[in-house]
Amino acid sequence: MAKKILLKDIAKKANVSVATVSYVLSKGSDSGISPKVSEKIKKIAKALNYRPNQIAKSLQSGKSYTIGLIVADISNPFFANIARIIEDEAKKHNYTVVFGSSDENETKSSDLITFLVNRQVDGFIIAPAENTQEQIKSLKKQNIPFVLIDRYFPEIDTNYVAINNHKATFDATKKLLASGHNAIGLIAYESELHHMKERIRGYREAIENKGLETHDNYIKKVKFSNLVDDINAKVDELLISENPVSAILYTTNTLAIHGLKRIDALKLKVPKDVSVIVFDAAEAFDFYYCPLTYVKQPLMEIGKNAVTILLDQIANPNHELSKMTLETTLVNRESSN
């Protein structure tokens, strides 16, 4: 068992105190220790392959240099991609990231936060699940730095990095209207989350803005708990009825994947039988026979800004909050014709 090298070991070998070694190794050139001693210590440290015990440092400093990332599901490509960006950005600042998946579940989210708070993460980046307002407020009360991503609660004053959801679906719907569709279905989640409501509002306003009326039965909300079956049923309702829609706007990646499969199952063709716009550019869509028009989210900016804001908040707890709303881009392709 290769013995762990401690400051003490180096001190002994160098015939100096532990304090001196600590100075040399942790401060820069302004350690206040003479160059001669400094060099000697550095050489010994290197020779012994000294690795500071980060845990001890953390206990002393009260900082773990770790950030907790909580998303709905780390295996969802949207979150997996953001995770990768956050990881890279965090590492640049010598931060480590630990992650947890809430599965959009309030209790899991709460357990996860507690778990990571106990582990003394310095802060959180969270894509909050529904009904987690109290958890978020609790973090605020405990003065634990965090920034919300993808979603946020307008009634709670927090840092967040989100997109302009209203404009995203407004533009998408407008595009479908411009293509001549006036019976447009919307597939959304049954959710109280603000971003979802905003996406629905964007859809509505685009239609009303054109002097048309919105039909509530064109707006379908599926339950996260029964995803696939529910999507299938709702897509059927939209497409197989007396007044079928001629276009569908899917408000998330996952909804689109399953919803498109259902369209296929119904033997309908995009865009001949039904036009479509989806959210995000999942790799899955690359193989779809019809190039899909989609709402492109600025993942890189979301991830990078989230880290920057969080680290800033950790360094300056009293710094004012950052509320960042980024714009999406509608990438026009054939499915929305």
Added chain:
Amino acid sequence: MAKKILLKDIAKKANVSVATVSYVLSKGSDSGISPKVSEKIKKIAKALNYRPNQIAKSLQSGKSYTIGLIVADISNPFFANIARIIEDEAKKHNYTVVFGSSDENETKSSDLITFLVNRQVDGFIIAPAENTQEQIKSLKKQNIPFVLIDRYFPEIDTNYVAINNHKATFDATKKLLASGHNAIGLIAYESELHHMKERIRGYREAIENKGLETHDNYIKKVKFSNLVDDINAKVDELLISENPVSAILYTTNTLAIHGLKRIDALKLKVPKDVSVIVFDAAEAFDFYYCPLTYVKQPLMEIGKNAVTILLDQIANPNHELSKMTLETTLVNRESSN
């Protein structure tokens, strides 16, 4: 600023010593403290919402209850899915997982390992990049528990959870041969990694096993560093030549995604013009017009076993090593006809 509650605070309120509080809170019923005092302490702890400082515990115990996960890229669906499984499994045992992406790069991998070792992770789960043998040996030497997944180095005695790569491609190739193909192309990575060599060997032996000869120019190895261009070029070589192949076996998920796109770009149809078998069932493939025959990896077993073996190794450092080879399944669909 809500003050952090310490054992000391509880002790003061309960008029007992810090030690007593510690006993009550950390041991179970066998704390040796009288029920009356125990109850009082527990009540106060709950009332104050006491959260033990995990960092302090870690320093004392020498255990961080954290495992480091190192993969090529956390945003790759194969690894993202495994990450999720590992996360769930780890949490069951009260472990936290921190992750890092090596990008198949030796130096990044090394930096990452150092970074996480300093943070005192209790062990690693690693999908090792090429040429990282020394890093792995170094972990062994330092007696840091770890288990390799997906790939491993046969010349180094370690824990690992991998698949039977030889059989996977052997069966896949056999299937193509049975469908009447005798000019079968293979797209692999240019890599010294054992799993890649085994996949190539499986392909070769299936062909030779049928009394046919293998053609080296049917075996294409692409560079990770120049992925897309290289795949395109190699697919072209296989399909647009004097003796084109009639089938292609892609040895990874990513290779398949780009390789299939290239086939599309060449206006060739699967399986009419060229048959195909791919590795893994990426969500992306769901939208491919032709149902793809694929090698199915037991992700759940890989992830769960990796965690189990690692935690066992952490608990019993002298326990013998576990070398686990799992079988894949060839899921037959239309692309291999």
Added chain:
DNA sequence: TTGAAAGCGATACCAT
């Protein structure tokens, strides 16, 4: 310029 020693917040040995 250097070092002794007091923490950081828990745990656990050894007394009592």
Added chain:
DNA sequence: ATGGTATCGCTTTCAA
């Protein structure tokens, strides 16, 4: 059944 205190490895104040 309790509690005093050394300890985990490092940082930092204060003195020398």
